[in-house]
Amino acid sequence: MTTREYRKGATTLRGDRVPGTTTDARLLDNAESSDWLHTDPWRVLRIQSEFVEGFGALAELGPAISVFGSARTPVDSPYYALGEQVGRLIAEAGYAVITGGGPGAMEAANKGAMAAGGTSVGLGIELPFENGLNPYVDLGVNFRYFFARKTMFVKYAEGYVVLPGGFGTLDELFEAITLVQTQKVTSFPVVLLGSDFWTPMIDWLRGSLLAHGMISEADVERLHVVDDPREAVDLIVSSNDERRAAAGRPE
């Protein structure tokens, strides 16, 4: 018995699964529906293009520190002032500032970096209620997919500074410490700025996660809580210097 067979890239289709038309015939037929544009295989190419564009845009960025924090921090909040100061100090230390490019704490850090003449990066994300990149970004890359964007925050930064924030900020923070815990990234300092905001979370981590044996003391100690933005920057810069020296790569 001969079975009809059709090869579609890596996939072999037989019998009733063989389509009535070929891929290139469908491509050349401009009367066809454009539904295929929204199918998962096509999305993979879009995802791939986000990585290619992100890697291309950031390849020559040089040393950088990612700063996270609430999109809702008002301009007159002390946390906004803290974001601006840390952005400025990062730039003065010769590092680029990478943020999510949005409003609030992200804008504050970009503003500080730009005022200090540093490189101010915004990795924007397509959201239903998005406002576009804040005006203090001078190198912006826009993403459709959170996971592609999150790769850039880790890959191009020497450490994270985390200002008070909501779910988005916690997601970025906990992703970073999970990557450190699972040794996907090594010696990656994570500094939480604003002890009034972060200490209750550290207490909960100890009182619940650590008490139930779900994390170790070393995991909690990876999170540095500080109030002074200079201390936050110094912690990351010195850890980076130590790492470079250990790898035989002086500054």
Ligand SMILES: C/C(=C\CNc1ncnc2c1ncn2[C@@H]1O[C@H](COP(=O)(O)O)[C@@H](O)[C@H]1O)CO
């Ligand atoms: C909520 C509003 C706008 C949201 N715009 C954002 N633009 C860029 N990046 C964002 C945005 N919202 C969240 N993020 C990412 O998560 C972190 C902040 O989230 P949180 O829930 O506000 O803490 C931030 O670091 C970004 O990377 C309009 O006000």
